[in-house]
Amino acid sequence: MKKIFILLSIIVICLFTFVRQACAVELYKFTDANFDTSNSIIVLSGQDTQSGSVLPEIKLVKMQNPSRVYFDINSSIITFPKQDWIFKTGPIKEVKINQFSTNPDVVRVVMYYDNGFNPDKIKFLRLKNNIIIKLQDNEMCDNEYFLNTFRDEHSSSSDFYEYMTISMPAEKPSDSIVDQIQDAFNEQAEQIFERKELKLNTKYYLNNITPKPNMILLNGFGSVSIERPMILYNPTRIIYDLPNTLVDMKIRNKEYRISETETVKIGQFSVNKARIVITTDAVQDYIPIYSSDNQSLIIANYRKTNNSTLYNTSSNAIAYNKEKIDSLTESMILKFDSPVVHGLDRYNDKIILYLYNVSKYNDENFKAAYKGTLFENSFIDLMPKIGLKLTIPVQQDAIVSTYLGADGRSIKVKIKKSKKKAETLIPSIILNPVVPTDNTRIKKVVIDAGHGGKDVGAIGGGINEKDITLDVAKRVEKLLKQKGYSVVMTRDDDTYVSLQDRVAISENASPDIFVSIHVNSSVRPEITGVETHYYHQESIALAQTVHSSLASAVQSPNRGLFKSKFYVINHTTSPAILVEIGFISNSSERSQLVGEKRKQATAKAIADGVQNYFKQYK
Numbered sequence: 001m002k003k004i005f006i007l008l009s010i011i012v013i014c015l016f017t018f019v020r021q022a023c024a025v026e027l028y029k030f031t032d033a034n035f036d037t038s039n040s041i042i043v044l045s046g047q048d049t050q051s052g053s054v055l056p057e058i059k060l061v062k063m064q065n066p067s068r069v070y071f072d073i074n075s076s077i078i079t080f081p082k083q084d085w086i087f088k089t090g091p092i093k094e095v096k097i098n099q100f101s102t103n104p105d106v107v108r109v110v111m112y113y114d115n116g117f118n119p120d121k122i123k124f125l126r127l128k129n130n131i132i133i134k135l136q137d138n139e140m141c142d143n144e145y146f147l148n149t150f151r152d153e154h155s156s157s158s159d160f161y162e163y164m165t166i167s168m169p170a171e172k173p174s175d176s177i178v179d180q181i182q183d184a185f186n187e188q189a190e191q192i193f194e195r196k197e198l199k200l201n202t203k204y205y206l207n208n209i210t211p212k213p214n215m216i217l218l219n220g221f222g223s224v225s226i227e228r229p230m231i232l233y234n235p236t237r238i239i240y241d242l243p244n245t246l247v248d249m250k251i252r253n254k255e256y257r258i259s260e261t262e263t264v265k266i267g268q269f270s271v272n273k274a275r276i277v278i279t280t281d282a283v284q285d286y287i288p289i290y291s292s293d294n295q296s297l298i299i300a301n302y303r304k305t306n307n308s309t310l311y312n313t314s315s316n317a318i319a320y321n322k323e324k325i326d327s328l329t330e331s332m333i334l335k336f337d338s339p340v341v342h343g344l345d346r347y348n349d350k351i352i353l354y355l356y357n358v359s360k361y362n363d364e365n366f367k368a369a370y371k372g373t374l375f376e377n378s379f380i381d382l383m384p385k386i387g388l389k390l391t392i393p394v395q396q397d398a399i400v401s402t403y404l405g406a407d408g409r410s411i412k413v414k415i416k417k418s419k420k421k422a423e424t425l426i427p428s429i430i431l432n433p434v435v436p437t438d439n440t441r442i443k444k445v446v447i448d449a450g451h452g453g454k455d456v457g458a459i460g461g462g463i464n465e466k467d468i469t470l471d472v473a474k475r476v477e478k479l480l481k482q483k484g485y486s487v488v489m490t491r492d493d494d495t496y497v498s499l500q501d502r503v504a505i506s507e508n509a510s511p512d513i514f515v516s517i518h519v520n521s522s523v524r525p526e527i528t529g530v531e532t533h534y535y536h537q538e539s540i541a542l543a544q545t546v547h548s549s550l551a552s553a554v555q556s557p558n559r560g561l562f563k564s565k566f567y568v569i570n571h572t573t574s575p576a577i578l579v580e581i582g583f584i585s586n587s588s589e590r591s592q593l594v595g596e597k598r599k600q601a602t603a604k605a606i607a608d609g610v611q612n613y614f615k616q617y618k
Contacts, residue, residue: 292339292408339408453496475603546609
């Protein structure tokens with residue numbers, strides 16, 4: 001009798017589970033929650049449903065002690081971990097998003113605020129199956145909300161910081177096989193959460209990387225954006241920077257293999273920028289591919305990617321809009337009847353959008369919409385069994401940005417022309433650089449060995465900075481001459497040269513670039529690492545390229561780039577940087593800096609960085 005009772009109990013539990021799962025299909029599922037501090041907006045995004053848009057009416061409930069408001073979303077579930085955001089600036093102090101109940105299924109959003117804040121300012125906008133919560137009275141388009149996905153700029157006024165605390169699921173190891181089985185069958189298994197204090201601008205928190213054949217999948221929460229890539233050599237690799245992004249410690253600086261000959265590594269390049277380095281000979285074939293919800297990003301070899309795995313619904317282009325922002329800036333806006341999955345390839349003279357799940361468009365309407373605009377020469381090709389290919393020609397000195405609508409059904413491409421002549425701009429990053437030939441003009445480099453003579457520089461353990469900088473500078477000189485470059489030294493022995501004279505030497509030589517070499521020092525002896533300084537805007541590309549080479553070649557912490565008003569890089573007219581190759585104040589790093597291995601590795605990294613710069617920019 002007992003066995004029969006157990007059997008019946010199991011059957012009832014299974015039936016209940018299957019019925020619950022069947023009913024759950026009809027639920028509205030929220031797939032992610034984003035907070036954009038720049039616009040004070042919360043975006044709750046969800047899957048498409050056949051029954052129409054969610055939440056026909058939003059009812060805010062006000063409460064006191066503490067001051068807060070909440071609203072419930074019936075017949076809904078969240079497919080992401082519960083969110084608990086604590087802000088240390090602004091009137092909104094905390095936001096909680098969780099599964100309030102499961103029978104019935106209710107999602108609850110609670111917002112805590114200062115006593116002086118008026119909750120009546122909170123406004124709601126439904127965009128298809130997305131709920132946009134506007135927390136303050138600032139400008140926002142009533143029918144579109146776009147998330148930046150790509151930009152040419154490597155620094156922007158949109159880069160900012162927000163102090164925030166988040167709750168993330170903590171790994172909960174099961175003690176036994178019984179616990180693992182129980183967790184597998186228990187949909188509502190209690191998760192353990194841990195709190196993390198972050199300093200970031202809350203655009204994107206990257207916490208997972210999955211290598212796959214010929215691609216990598218990046219997952220996180222927030223709004224992912226990517227900068228124009230760089231190509232470096234020895235070894236050949238392509239570098240993608242993700243601005244306003246914080247990388248989870250567990251995936252930083254680990255090398256993952258994506259094929260027999262290709263690897264990828266991701267790190268925290270600066271306090272609010274992630275860097276992805278893919279080592280591959282097929283650098284021209286890798287492009288970013290965006291999911292329709294802008295939560296995940298694939299960087300893939302588009303020639304070897306099985307495109308049918310990128311989407312499960314098809315889409316059609318249904319409208320073509322334009323906007324003139326100012327005399328230099330215009331936008332193209334494409335609208336679709338379903339969320340679109342797209343890839344992006346940036347060349348020196350064009351941008352290509354691969355619309356993977358889009359099969360139909362109206363060519364006549366497309367051409368008519370953009371006649372007389374910066375997009376007039378754009379055209380669309382049909383790629384059988386793949387989708388559409390949109391090619392947008394751009395001037396070499398133009399600045400391009402792309403955006404994805406919050407509902408995934410629209411793409412915006414913004415182009416800004418420059419008032420300056422092309423030759424006065426920051427050189428464009430060319431994805432397919434031309435290797436210098438014998439007929440190319442010989443490039444000239446000024447190498448500045450810091451300090452000298454009576455100016456010994458920083459001192460540590462009886463070692464003078466001036467001696468290390470001269471040794472490394474002469475090694476760089478030798479390596480650059482071997483590569484075919486013309487090199488001018490501000491000093492080639494232990495003599496004193498004033499800052500003004502160093503600048504005069506450089507100006508008289510009219511070099512292509514200026515590189516000053518120094519050794520750092522600190523009152524805190526535990527600090528180590530390499531850093532690179534620039535001052536003028538046209539020096540950013542040089543700083544990024546040389547520093548990337550140095551940081552990857554030297555086993556020392558990467559302290560990043562700094563905009564600094566050092567005399568020699570402020571008063572030279574050519575692109576100029578100052579490289580701090582390590583800390584003489586740290587005994588361990590000091591012993592390395594005076595060693596043959598570290599000095600030669602540093603010199604080679606600087607020389608390789610200079611060559612990479614010329615290959616890409618000059």
